[in-house]
Amino acid sequence: MISNSDERLVIKPKSPQPNKIKLHEASLSRYMIIGVLVSLLLITGYTLMHLDAAGVRINDAVRGLMMTLNQMFLQPSAGSDGMVLLLQALGISLLLSIMTTVIGAVIGFILAVLASKNLTNAYLGSGIRTAMAVVRAIPTIIWVLIFSIVCGLGTNAAILGLSFHSVAYLTKAYSESIEEIDQSTIEALKVTGSKFWVIVFQAIWPTIIASLVSWTFIRLEINFANAVAVGAAAGAGGIGYQLFVASGMSFDFHEVGMIVYLIIAVTLLLEFIAVKLRKAYIVK
Amino acid sequence: MQTPVNYLARKHWKQTGIIALIGGIYLLSSYVLKFDGLGGVIAIPKAFAWLGINFRPTANSTQYLPSIWQKLLGTVMLAIASTVVASIIAIFVAILGSKVTGGNSIIQTIVRGIASFFRNIPLVAWAMILLFSFKQSDFTGFLALLLMSVGYLIRAFMEIIEDEASETMLALKATGASYFQVIFQAVIPQIMPSLISWILYMIENNVRDATLVGILTGTGIGFVFDIYYKSFRFDAAGMTVLSIIIVVIVLELLSNQIRKVIL
Amino acid sequence: MLEVKHLEKSYQKDKPALTDINFSVEPGTFVAIIGPSGAGKTTILRSLNQLIKDDGGQILLDGGDIRTANKTQLRHYRRQIGMVFQNYNLVERLTVIENVLHGRLGYKSTLAGVFGRYTEEEKQEALTLLKKVGLEEFALQRCSDLSGGQKQRVGIARSLIQHPKIILCDEPIASLDPASSQTVMQLLKDLTTEFNIICIANLHQIGLAKDYADRIIGIRHGKMVFDEDADTLSEEILETLYDQNATEELG
Numbered sequence: 062m063i064s065n066s067d068e069r070l071v072i073k074p075k076s077p078q079p080n081k082i083k084l085h086e087a088s089l090s091r092y093m094i095i096g097v098l099v100s101l102l103l104i105t106g107y108t109l110m111h112l113d114a115a116g117v118r119i120n121d122a123v124r125g126l127m128m129t130l131n132q133m134f135l136q137p138s139a140g141s142d143g144m145v146l147l148l149q150a151l152g153i154s155l156l157l158s159i160m161t162t163v164i165g166a167v168i169g170f171i172l173a174v175l176a177s178k179n180l181t182n183a184y185l186g187s188g189i190r191t192a193m194a195v196v197r198a199i200p201t202i203i204w205v206l207i208f209s210i211v212c213g214l215g216t217n218a219a220i221l222g223l224s225f226h227s228v229a230y231l232t233k234a235y236s237e238s239i240e241e242i243d244q245s246t247i248e249a250l251k252v253t254g255s256k257f258w259v260i261v262f263q264a265i266w267p268t269i270i271a272s273l274v275s276w277t278f279i280r281l282e283i284n285f286a287n288a289v290a291v292g293a294a295a296g297a298g299g300i301g302y303q304l305f306v307a308s309g310m311s312f313d314f315h316e317v318g319m320i321v322y323l324i325i326a327v328t329l330l331l332e333f334i335a336v337k338l339r340k341a342y343i344v345k
Numbered sequence: 346m347q348t349p350v351n352y353l354a355r356k357h358w359k360q361t362g363i364i365a366l367i368g369g370i371y372l373l374s375s376y377v378l379k380f381d382g383l384g385g386v387i388a389i390p391k392a393f394a395w396l397g398i399n400f401r402p403t404a405n406s407t408q409y410l411p412s413i414w415q416k417l418l419g420t421v422m423l424a425i426a427s428t429v430v431a432s433i434i435a436i437f438v439a440i441l442g443s444k445v446t447g448g449n450s451i452i453q454t455i456v457r458g459i460a461s462f463f464r465n466i467p468l469v470a471w472a473m474i475l476l477f478s479f480k481q482s483d484f485t486g487f488l489a490l491l492l493m494s495v496g497y498l499i500r501a502f503m504e505i506i507e508d509e510a511s512e513t514m515l516a517l518k519a520t521g522a523s524y525f526q527v528i529f530q531a532v533i534p535q536i537m538p539s540l541i542s543w544i545l546y547m548i549e550n551n552v553r554d555a556t557l558v559g560i561l562t563g564t565g566i567g568f569v570f571d572i573y574y575k576s577f578r579f580d581a582a583g584m585t586v587l588s589i590i591i592v593v594i595v596l597e598l599l600s601n602q603i604r605k606v607i608l
Numbered sequence: 609m610l611e612v613k614h615l616e617k618s619y620q621k622d623k624p625a626l627t628d629i630n631f632s633v634e635p636g637t638f639v640a641i642i643g644p645s646g647a648g649k650t651t652i653l654r655s656l657n658q659l660i661k662d663d664g665g666q667i668l669l670d671g672g673d674i675r676t677a678n679k680t681q682l683r684h685y686r687r688q689i690g691m692v693f694q695n696y697n698l699v700e701r702l703t704v705i706e707n708v709l710h711g712r713l714g715y716k717s718t719l720a721g722v723f724g725r726y727t728e729e730e731k732q733e734a735l736t737l738l739k740k741v742g743l744e745e746f747a748l749q750r751c752s753d754l755s756g757g758q759k760q761r762v763g764i765a766r767s768l769i770q771h772p773k774i775i776l777c778d779e780p781i782a783s784l785d786p787a788s789s790q791t792v793m794q795l796l797k798d799l800t801t802e803f804n805i806i807c808i809a810n811l812h813q814i815g816l817a818k819d820y821a822d823r824i825i826g827i828r829h830g831k832m833v834f835d836e837d838a839d840t841l842s843e844e845i846l847e848t849l850y851d852q853n854a855t856e857e858l859g
Contacts, residue, residue, distance in 0.1 A: 156377055160374035200589070308473035
């Protein structure tokens with residue numbers, strides 16, 4: 062019943078060509094993909110072969126890790142610090158991330174408007190973009206350490222450091238959204254003689270609000286992770302600091318587990334809100 | 346009744362409300378965190394002035410360059426290796442778990458759960474836990490970055506597959522092609538550029554994160570910076586930051602060029 | 609010959625998407641299915657090659673029931689049924705000829721298909737088919753560089769290389785400009801006669817359906833409203849399909 066219905070077709074290869082038929086031509090993009098993949102694999106191979114494991118025996122280490130993970134995730138407890146303190150610290154980290162995101166969003170939007178190719182003159186734009194690229198290139202943790210020399214270790218340095226990186230990140234993200242706007246929307250308002258910032262808030266803002274919200278929430282998630290990180294690595298307080306103390310000084314992995322659960326709860330909450338908000342704005 | 350007039354009025358109130366909300370959040374956070382806004386603003390020029398004086402690499406600090414660049418190169422290679430291994434794991438898991446190419450809904454849910462779990466455990470926690478078992482070594486840094494990247498890449502790859510490959514996948518299924526033929530002839534070629542774009546992005550990101558992991562686990566460029574910083578050799582610390590800036594920006598420019606060609 | 613008997617489908621309980629669809633088509637016939645959006649045209653078409661699992665009925669291709677086929681048998685049926693999509697569904701990054709050859713995957717071993725190994729005969733046939741659809745000089749171009757009409761012709765070539773008994777066209781011209789639409793419809797009509805195959809197309813445009821199809825099936829609310837020769841189809845019957853009053857009466 063089921064048969065290859067070759068016979069029913071009129072077209073048959075008349076004479077097989079002497080040369081093989083090519084399926085694709087050599088193209089730059091093809092070479093680039095292969096080149097990138099091969100070089101990445103080579104670098105990886107080389108790195109892995111020369112990786113210094115400090116003489117740790119993998120079996121023992123893995124067994125130790127399993128034990129640690131077991132303590133963390135199956136027997137979490139608030140430990141000597143107590144739940145109240147941990148929740149307070151969690152609140153501080155969350156507040157830190159919200160505040161730095163707000164600062165980043167406000168300053169970032171203004172800078173993004175000034176940096177977008179379709180809105181401003183080329184010199185100002187490329188100047189801001191270059192400066193922001195440099196700011197972004199420096200890891201958040203180093204920004205915090207730099208500010209902590211002037212402000213002293215603590216939340217002030219963390220706020221400044223996190224804000225710096227947020228501004229740079231959001232400037233880039235926002236200005237890319239702005240540059241995607243159809244030029245005619247802007248021109249339509251320009252011909253009415255509207256002032257620059259009127260155009261920005263009447264035409265640009267409403268057009269890109271969905272992607273603004275989306276990017277801002279992505280940054281909020283990043284900032285929360287960063288707030289935890291700088292708390293641990295720069296002693297800037299919050300839940301990250303508690304995490305650092307529990308895992309690096311008192312070695313209470315039950316408490317580490319509890320802290321990780323708390324952090325996961327917050328990140329999941331942020332993710333949930335982000336998804337809901339994105340849906341709400343896309344529907345509109 | 347929705348009239349244009351009260352629609353605009355409501356919109357106006359909504360805007361005012363949002364501005365008030367943002368201001369409120371700022372003030373409340375400042376109060377709770379005891380953030381001195383004015384002091385903070387003043388601190389910025391002070392910090393830069395201080396940077397200008399102390400972080401300025403001197404003739405003397407060029408002696409640190411070889412060791413800085415050696416560590417930096419090591420860090421970049423570590424970031425690449427962890428990203429590549431993570432992507433290899435992630436692409437298999439993503440194919441298993443995506444709505445388009447995946448198994449049944451139980452497998453999909455499990456994969457999503459695992460990805461979310463790995464992604465949401467903070468990098469700091471990974472670094473510290475691994476440090477405890479694997480001690481102070483590059484391998485610890487590699488593992489921390491790997492575990493973190495896997496979570497991110499699984500989610501990213503699943504989204505790419507669902508966005509970009511579902512239609513072609515359907516077409517090949519309709520020709521009677523088998524599952525693996527569809528994966529290799531339709532899905533992989535279709536998503537390859539986005540895949541590479543994400544891998545490059547993750548490498549850039551991992552170079553930055555490697556600094557953090559390095560400070561915590563005592564490896565790579567982060568460790569070097571930490572040592573100079575804590576021993577007040579700020580000119581060397583400045584040199585380190587400068588080197589990081591150069592490497593990250595070069596990587597970014599390079600990836601942008603690659604993206605332009607392959608897309 | 610394709611026979612569809614008592615085909616049923618509902619996506620939600622008590623909300624049938626298709627009820628009691630019956631028709632049969634002889635080889636060499638070009639059938640257009642028309643009807644308002646959401647009437648169930650796509651559901652019918654995708655049931656025919658089981659991309660959508662229907663709920664009941666029979667779909668017989670030369671007497672064998674596609675609905676009850678097991679996995680391997682289904683693949684064997686599917687390779688005899690070509691499909692052309694509204695959005696072409698090509699692998700945009702691959703070349704035109706590679707996309708055409710995808711139509712051969714159903715006939716190949718898994719491994720040969722995975723690595724994209726095709727015989728010279730298959731490649732030659734792909735070129736011949738590309739010539740037939742007027743794209744032979746584009747064989748080595750990437751599909752992303754083609755226009756919509758050209759992409760659709762690649763899609764048609766891809767279905768032809770399957771040596772199909774049926775070609776299903778899901779809104780084949782909905783994304784095309786009028787001139788390209790004419791070209792594609794003419795091509796489908798010619799191929800139907802030349803290869804003596806069954807071609808079933810979902811269409812929005814009644815005019816084009818009357819111009820090119822041999823038979824027109826009207827669908828509304830998941831039910832067949834008429835099944836007529838394109839030549840004898842009268843305006844009155846057509847009106848029943850879109851008439852606002854009739855809709856209200858039914859509701």
